[in-house]
Amino acid sequence: MWALPACDSASDSVPLPTATLIALPTPVPTTPPTSTLQSLPAPIDLIEALPVEPTAEPSDDLISVDPIAAELVALARAYVSQRDDLPLVRVRLVEITPYIWTDTSLGCPSPDVVYAPALVDGYRIVLTTGEQYHLFHTDFDRIVPCSPENEVLPQTGE
Numbered sequence: 666m667w668a669l670p671a672c673d674s675a676s677d678s679v680p681l682p683t684a685t686l687i688a689l690p691t692p693v694p695t696t697p698p699t700s701t702l703q704s705l706p707a708p709i710d711l712i713e714a715l716p717v718e719p720t721a722e723p724s725d726d727l728i729s730v731d732p733i734a735a736e737l738v739a740l741a742r743a744y745v746s747q748r749d750d751l752p753l754v755r756v757r758l759v760e761i762t763p764y765i766w767t768d769t770s771l772g773c774p775s776p777d778v779v780y781a782p783a784l785v786d787g788y789r790i791v792l793t794t795g796e797q798y799h800l801f802h803t804d805f806d807r808i809v810p811c812s813p814e815n816e817v818l819p820q821t822g823e
Contacts, residue, residue, distance in 0.1 A: 766786075
């Protein structure tokens with residue numbers, strides 16, 4: 666016959682072991698960092714100068730060298746995607762062109778509204794969702810949806 670040991674109350678008071686965290690020292694690098702043998706180019710040498718004057722020629726490389734233009738295109742695409750309930754991949758960039766707008770309407774004036782004259786740097790963005798085109802005028806702070814009927818492009822001086 667098998668006998669089981671009796672439970673005694675003294676064995677219940679034995680403390681259980683606890684885990685202790687021990688901080689390990691950070692390893693010391695065995696080799697010192699090496700210096701660059703050649704001089705690095707200045708940031709201005711990495712980015713081509715963008716045209717200052719407004720241009721009617723779209724720049725395909727503009728969003729790859731201008732982070733502001735890239736961000737404005739992303740915001741315009743997200744706006745169209747959300748408004749039309751479309752996947753973002755369906756909204757594609759057709760062109761982005763830098764302009765200097767001649768007033769605060771950004772080249773998209775509303776009828777019967779007076780705008781302050783000012784030279785405002787910005788872009789004209791054209792997006793497509795298949796057969797439909799979407800036009801936006803921007804400065805560096807806002808994006809204005811613009812209908813082709815209201816669009817007024819500044820003169821390029823040509």
